Amino acid sequence: MSLAPWRSRLTLALERNPQLNARYLQLATVGADNRPANRTVVFRGFYVDTDKLKFVVDARSQKITQIEQHPWAETCWYFPESREQFRISGCLTLVIANYPDLALQQARQDTWQELSDAARLQYTWPDPGQPKADAAAFESLPPNPKEPLPHFCLLLLQPVQVDHLELRGEPQNRWIYCRNDVNDWSTQAINP
Amino acid sequence: MSLAPWRSRLTLALERNPQLNARYLQLATVGADNRPANRTVVFRGFYVDTDKLKFVVDARSQKITQIEQHPWAETCWYFPESREQFRISGCLTLVIANYPDLALQQARQDTWQELSDAARLQYTWPDPGQPKADAAAFESLPPNPKEPLPHFCLLLLQPVQVDHLELRGEPQNRWIYCRNDVNDWSTQAINP
Numbered sequence: 001m002s003l004a005p006w007r008s009r010l011t012l013a014l015e016r017n018p019q020l021n022a023r024y025l026q027l028a029t030v031g032a033d034n035r036p037a038n039r040t041v042v043f044r045g046f047y048v049d050t051d052k053l054k055f056v057v058d059a060r061s062q063k064i065t066q067i068e069q070h071p072w073a074e075t076c077w078y079f080p081e082s083r084e085q086f087r088i089s090g091c092l093t094l095v096i097a098n099y100p101d102l103a104l105q106q107a108r109q110d111t112w113q114e115l116s117d118a119a120r121l122q123y124t125w126p127d128p129g130q131p132k133a134d135a136a137a138f139e140s141l142p143p144n145p146k147e148p149l150p151h152f153c154l155l156l157l158q159p160v161q162v163d164h165l166e167l168r169g170e171p172q173n174r175w176i177y178c179r180n181d182v183n184d185w186s187t188q189a190i191n192p
Numbered sequence: 193m194s195l196a197p198w199r200s201r202l203t204l205a206l207e208r209n210p211q212l213n214a215r216y217l218q219l220a221t222v223g224a225d226n227r228p229a230n231r232t233v234v235f236r237g238f239y240v241d242t243d244k245l246k247f248v249v250d251a252r253s254q255k256i257t258q259i260e261q262h263p264w265a266e267t268c269w270y271f272p273e274s275r276e277q278f279r280i281s282g283c284l285t286l287v288i289a290n291y292p293d294l295a296l297q298q299a300r301q302d303t304w305q306e307l308s309d310a311a312r313l314q315y316t317w318p319d320p321g322q323p324k325a326d327a328a329a330f331e332s333l334p335p336n337p338k339e340p341l342p343h344f345c346l347l348l349l350q351p352v353q354v355d356h357l358e359l360r361g362e363p364q365n366r367w368i369y370c371r372n373d374v375n376d377w378s379t380q381a382i383n384p
Binding site (some may be wrong): 024025026028029030034035036037038039040070072073074075076078080085087089122125126127128129130131132133135138150171174188189190191192 | 214216218219220221222226227228229230231232245262264265266267268270272277279281312317318319320321322323324325327330363366368380381382383
């Protein structure tokens, strides 16, 4: 597969913004009440040989129901060092335990193994969003680093549109990349 | 009016993150196609004596139609220095030219006057999102710093829920603040 034309721009942005925070971006979804939800997630790279962005989520969190009902999402990714923004919109796939596609099941397991111990430990904590449990409830042993806990999910975003804005241009530069039905990407320079 | 209980936490976050970038946050809305939209905006302070967050927008941008049809929004505000996140959800008010409320009309004018020359100049640029115009179309004289251009809008967000997460806690700390119908705020510590 040839890479989408915006991939080289995103790679360059990640190189220009080497700090860990540059992998934090904001993922917006739509809730059952038709209202937007927006939270910070960590970019975990691309799913092998595709343009799908990888994230991890806890099946006990509120966003799971939102994603199951409305799989459409838009991420907003701002790079402070190079002063540029990528808005990436597309459809989400939630890879839960026992997901029917074996390759994705394997990807879920691989992603769990790539997490830090601290990140894995959070999946042993009591249910997110519930009234705060006693401190003791947070003192679990580290989970098995090989085998994901059942509520650990891999989340994939398949982009269909990317809006790239460079604030540093004179004037600012902005491009829209759109994917058509046969997976070809078009590129258009637009006014910022 | 007494300040909402999350205001002191947000003030502290702004003090701990003095860099200009810390005023950048991501605003999610819902489009006419029921899909989320998400973009970076700049926090311009609170509307006098209220908890309403101020932003500025260009009436020629796509988000205007989205906001008119779906005024509900959620901002996600991540502070990299102190490693904390505020998710602020609420209803938007778009203060256009000739807005019927005179106090808000004045606030729109005041906000225009408080912008930098560079920020005001962007409102003279050709229509955002349209195919890129010639460089000459971006070479306008600075607009009147006293009188807003017609398509300059003030945007206010009236929060009804604030979700504050501190990643630095052991375990992480998280609180939900909710406003009820008589404008009283409740506070609840929850699991991260």
